[in-house]
Amino acid sequence: MxxxxxxxxxxxxxxxxxxxxxxxxxxxxxxxxxxxxxxxxxxxxxxxxxxxxxxxxxxxxxxxxxxxxxxxxxxxxxxxxxxxxxxxxxxxxxxxxxxxxxxxxxxxxxxxxxxxxxxxxxxxxxxxxxxxxxxxxxxxxxxxxxxxxxxxxxxxxxxxxxxxxxxxxxxxxxxxxxxxxxxLNEDKKAHLKENLNKLMAERNKFRIKNEIATRQFAHRIHDPQVVSGLPIDLLKSIASNANRLQTGPWTLSLHPHVYVPFMEYCPDREIRWNVWQAMVSRGSGYGDRELETGSNIEEIRFLRRDQAAILGYKTFGDISMETKMAGSVENVLNMLETLRAYAKPAQDAELESMYAFALESGFEGSRMELWDVPYWRRKQRMASFDFSEKSFQKYFPLPTVLNGLFELCERLFNITIKQRTGVSAWHKDVRFYDIFESHSSAPVAGFYLDPYARNEEKIQMPNSGWMVGIQNHSRIADTKPLAALIFNFEPPTAETPTLLQFKDVSLLFHKFGHALQHLLSRTDYSEVSGLSNIEWDAVEVCGHVLAHWLQNESTYKLISSHYKSEDKLPTRMFESLISVHRHTAGLELSRELYLSALDMELHTTKTFWLDLVKKLWPVYRSFPLSKVDSHPCSFTQIFTEEWAAAYYSHIWSRVIAADIYSAFHEVRDNEEQILEVGKRFRHTFLALGGGCHPSEVFRQFRGRDPSPKALLSSLGLRKKVIVT
Structure with a gap:
């Protein structure tokens, strides 16, 4: 941890x-x-x-x-x-x-x-x-x-x-x-204890207010035309009567599993705006003053500054950097600015292109707004890249994807993965696998795989999956790694196997890469085994590295097979996937960069939160800032969860992972060299766990310090775009 x-x-x-x-x-x-x-x-x-x-x-x-x-x-x-x-x-x-x-x-x-x-x-x-x-x-x-x-x-x-x-x-x-x-001396210990108790109370207030504001919103739809193009899963979530999915009425909420797909599929711009403004105004106090969180934001920031001072740090951001690969606030801000120089111009160009497409398709707005983007982005993807989740899904039956994933990892890391039957589990669908080293007759690690959704038993979240490290490797305690991978994929039917959407395939690869770092760790001490003691901005690196293999066409020869014809994914469809991956990459990266910069400024300065928003928004975003947009007031990741002065970690880990994968990409035409890179990755990132600082691990693997060039290249952003 x-x-x-x-x-x-x-x-x-x-x-x-x-x-x-x-x-x-x-x-x-x-x-x-x-x-x-x-x-x-x-x-x-x-x-x-x-x-x-x-x-x-x-x-x-x-x-x-x-x-x-x-x-x-x-x-x-x-x-x-x-x-x-x-x-x-x-x-x-x-x-x-x-x-x-x-x-x-x-x-x-x-x-x-x-x-x-x-x-x-x-x-x-x-x-x-x-x-x-x-x-x-x-x-x-x-x-x-x-x-x-x-x-x-x-x-x-x-x-x-x-x-x-x-x-x-x-x-x-x-x-x-x-x-x-x-x-600390006793007085300071007492002060710190009081501070942390107050901080916990303020964070709880922030969380409760946001939960209430989220639950309070409801938008009723009676017109079947509005929901005619919505996915069946979404209809099931919003229909008032499960037996009347097509006739309604339907009730919208702000829960992610409803909000995200609805904004992508709703053709009615006015309804999209209403749902969007409800989402971004939570905690603003425009409606229920009892639920405003701006005061809680400032109190949380004050208490975190006080905590930093007690412990001898300049800012709370400096406390955070003690446990991060980045090492300093300055390094984080430099990384954000480097990426912004490419992402912001690309964002401008992407919005121009999307607006032109929307106008040709009947859009009547004077400009593209935030509540328009999800809908028109999906429409543009479908039209430009012939992209349909259902058509791709047919090529990814779960058994084929799993076998291909295992074969890829066995080849790269010189291991063998074998299913063991007769193992006790918490459900009949759960499988157990042993991992063998090339030289071992006994397994060196093992993991459970629980792939299917069970609505009455398992936690349901959009695109959800978990890797649980049950037991760490420890030479001292004589324990070997044990893990569990838990997903919510649709179970098979009598007619068809489980067919994965591409986002499911990506999630499976990511979580398995995460698991490999736990399972293939070879440290002496559990305290630094696998994911333990890894700096937080590097925890997701191995997951991202394995997911990067989905940008390699040869991977699809292993993991794809049409569930009826058994054909591999055609090259044109692979190219479509790459295009979709890069579509509006500047827009998405700019959003993440903005939130990362906002988080860091909130935890390194005393400037009022709204003034920070007004300063940073135009630097990163290509939309006018709406008067109702009070998004920091519902920024739960940094105020109630554990991402304070750490939100940038999402981007940082992607930068590191892309640079690591580029070592494989550079020798992609030489199988022997690919295996050599895999061996090096196995003996550094997968074996060393938290027993070595990730900066040093990276240098051992790459022979230099990290660069953002590989991430920009994978997103199609290596050339700075000039918008006329």
Whole structure:
């Protein structure tokens, strides 16, 4: 887990953990331990895979209750031993024992999350959140011990007998402690605790107001002409009567699974405007003053500035940079400006082209507005590139895509992926796969695959998929990687297999690349294994790298086969996919650059939020700023989630991934060299995990620092566009 994501949450519990007795505060969970003995709990059996068929909420709670209490108690024992040692060894006496102590707890936590995402009837939200919070608090104890902190800090300062991976582990402990205020005096600790409690309260207010504003909006449609071209899935979501999809009435909401496709398919410009303005004015106070969030924005910003000052940082953005590959706010802003120089002119040209197309197609507006873009972009794609999801979908049956994906990874990374039957799982559709190294007779890792949507059991989100790291690789604890991949693809029918839309194929590749970094990690310590301790702006890199292979025509020979004719995807359709990928790339990139710049300015300056919007909007966007557009007031990613001063990470990881993939692209005509690049990627990004700083990993792989040129090239933006 990224340090910045957990540091503030950890600190809120620190003083209680230090001042209260060992058991105080945990009484809620003690009764839930129940009568199951440790040996009978299938979650924590160490001889093979978990017996998912026998897992219940009760024994999940029993396991987590027992393991967390034991972990906290054992940390106290380590502290006591350290106090009696004159020259304790930071790894022999501290980190190695903690590695072994935490492995069972981590696995229980991972299994609980897997059940929550894979079958919410077995693991309801309330139960999972209780387990998650209890496990998180227990694991935080190791980072909040002054004795442990001092021992590791001394070892880090002396650098005696520490290899590179051990140095990264030690730095993780020290930085966690620093961000949690462990080295502050008592007055400052109290101040920081008060600050973080207030910050949590303000973030909750912001979240609740946005949830209410989102739920309150409803637009009723009675005219069948308006919905005549809407996809059937969308009709099912908005129809008042499931048996009258075509006759209505239909009710629109602002939930993403409704808003996004409706804006793409609705032909009525006035209705599009009404839905758009409702979306961007949430939290503005134009309607219900009780739901305005502008005041919450300023209070959150003030508290984050105060937090930074307490911890000795200039701005909250500087705190964020402690755990990012970018390293500094200046580096982030330089990257944004470099990309903007290409994206903004391209955006202008794309809008001119779209407007001309719309005029030819009957559009009567004087200019293209934000609420027009989704609809006319889709229409232009269909007309210009002969692009239809349904026609492409027929070429991507799930079994063929999976086999092709596995074959690609086996070839590139010299591994073998084999399905194992008879493995206990949380649903009959779940499959299990072992991963073998070329030289190994026993599997080195394994993963579950749960591909199909189950409306009554699984969390439903648009284009959703999850990779859960159930168990990390650790030589110290003698554990091998275990993961779960969970999706919501349409299940097969008696007549047809599961046919994936292209966005589904892309999601599958991305999540599998994410999983490979977890599964093929070869670190000694779980603390830095796989995705653990990877700087947050680099976490998605391996997922993006694998998804980049969908820009290679040879990949489609592996993953495509028409479900009736078994024909491969034709070249013209592949070229159409590339054109769609690049269509309005400047427009989309400019939007992400704007939000990234806004986020960073909000967390590095004191300027009023609306003044920042007015300053930055014309720099990045090619639309007039509407008076009703108060989008920061519903920017939940940075105010209620964990993306504060980190929203740029979405773009940064794409820049790094595109540069990595370009190493494969440069030798695309030489199979031997492709395999050599794959081997290098396997031994750097996939093997080193969080045991090496991603900047150094990149240099090991590429022999230089990253460049944005590859991303711009993949988006078709390498040439600066001059708009006349």
């Amino acid at each position: 990224s340090l910045s994501r957990c540091s503030t949450r950890i600190f809120q519990n620190r003083n209680n953990l230090l001042k209260l007795s060992k058991r105080h505060g945990y009484i809620v969970l003690v009764p839930e331990i129940g009568e199951d003995s440790l040996e009978k709990n299938p979650l924590i059996q160490r001889d093979g895979l978990p017996e998912f068929n026998n897992i219940t909420i009760e024994n999940c709670m029993a396991a987590i209750g027992k393991q967390t209490l034991e972990f906290e108690s054992d940390i106290k024992k380590i502290e006591l031993e350290l106090s009696n040692l004159e020259n304790p060894d930071s790894f022999k006496n501290v980190i190695d024992p903690i590695e072994k102590l935490g492995s069972s707890l981590d696995m229980t936590w991972g299994l609980s999350k897997t059940l929550y995402l894979g079958n919410s009837t077995l693991m309801p939200t309330k139960s999972y959140l209780a387990i998650h919070e209890r496990a998180r608090r227990a694991r935080a104890v190791k980072f909040n011990s002054p004795i442990i902190y001092d021992v590791i800090l001394k070892a880090l300062e002396s650098r005696k007998d520490l290899n590179d991976e051990q140095t990264r582990v030690a730095k993780k402990f020290v930085l966690e402690g620093k961000l949690n205020g462990i080295n």
